Amino acid sequence: MTGQYWPFWAGALALGGIATLHAVWLGRPLGVSGSLARVARPSDPAGVGSVWVHVAFLCAIAAGALAAAMIRGTFRIELAPGPSLRQLYGPWALVALALGGALVGAGTRMAGGCTSGHGLSGCARLVPSSLIATGCFMAAAVATSLLLKGLAP
Amino acid sequence: MKGWAVVLGLGFALGLALGFIGFGDFTEVHRMFTLQDARLYLTFAGAVGVTALGLRLFVRVPLESTRLHRSVPLGSVLFGVGWALCGACPGIGMVGVGQGALPVAVALGGMIVGIRAFDFVNARWLRWHSTPCGM
Numbered sequence: 001m002t003g004q005y006w007p008f009w010a011g012a013l014a015l016g017g018i019a020t021l022h023a024v025w026l027g028r029p030l031g032v033s034g035s036l037a038r039v040a041r042p043s044d045p046a047g048v049g050s051v052w053v054h055v056a057f058l059c060a061i062a063a064g065a066l067a068a069a070m071i072r073g074t075f076r077i078e079l080a081p082g083p084s085l086r087q088l089y090g091p092w093a094l095v096a097l098a099l100g101g102a103l104v105g106a107g108t109r110m111a112g113g114c115t116s117g118h119g120l121s122g123c124a125r126l127v128p129s130s131l132i133a134t135g136c137f138m139a140a141a142v143a144t145s146l147l148l149k150g151l152a153p
Numbered sequence: 154m155k156g157w158a159v160v161l162g163l164g165f166a167l168g169l170a171l172g173f174i175g176f177g178d179f180t181e182v183h184r185m186f187t188l189q190d191a192r193l194y195l196t197f198a199g200a201v202g203v204t205a206l207g208l209r210l211f212v213r214v215p216l217e218s219t220r221l222h223r224s225v226p227l228g229s230v231l232f233g234v235g236w237a238l239c240g241a242c243p244g245i246g247m248v249g250v251g252q253g254a255l256p257v258a259v260a261l262g263g264m265i266v267g268i269r270a271f272d273f274v275n276a277r278w279l280r281w282h283s284t285p286c287g288m
Contacts, residue, residue: 057160
């Protein structure tokens with residue numbers, strides 16, 4: 001299963017390189033939840049920059065993932081949740097996606113960052129709030145997943 | 154125009170890398186969070202190391218940071234629970250949809266609702282000053 005994906009060092013070099021180039025070229029740390037929040041509130045007077053730049057950034061992420069799936073030969077349009085989601089949630093998979101998504105949106109907005117902003121850009125600079133954020137979201141995700149695994153049939 | 158090319162290029166590279174790493178695969182993410190597989194942890198830790206080195210070597214300007222506030226641990230716990238439930242953080246949601254897993258769009262819709270819900274509650278009652286990261 002794992003063998004078909006990149007080994008850890010290749011992923012580390014790629015993600016680290018992208019986060020570095022983002023800061024070098026744009027003068028601000030990489031952070032996806034900031035873009036999503038900007039797009040979620042297009043008419044926010046406090047919003048920085050054009051909404052369309054953030055729309056373009058998010059769509060480019062999807063396009064990159066599409067290209068990766070094409071190259072790997074795994075691209076497939078799926079209309080129903082995948083087998084591991086169904087195994088975990090049965091008929092409630094879409095509810096879990098919606099509820100989980102809402103918690104991700106509210107949580108990252110409240111915390112001011114997500115995996116890329118706090119986890120990558122913040123931790124790399126040893127920003128105290130980012131180290132705390134990353135410890136909290138990782139620990140909460142592990143605890144929740146172990147609980148889910150224990151509850152699943 | 155250069156700015157757009159940079160944004161599009163970096164977004165594309167990020168999606169491509171996340172796709173090849175397998176971060177958009179719910180099975181892989183669930184295996185990481187249930188401590189059955191260390192590869193994604195090593196990837197992430199390595200990426201933090203590479204970024205630390207890259208920023209130190211190439212970035213001279215001070216970058217913005219989130220202030221320490223009780224909203225940071227609280228929000229992060231909510232985020233972690235949500236990520237474990239749906240397998241998607243904001244970037245991974247875009248990756249999932251790009252890979253063809255259209256139900257992940259439900260999680261992205263949930264994120265937008267969650268962002269707006271927090272802003273509503275924050276503006277009326279909490280009045281915390283949260284600074285969104287990134288762009």
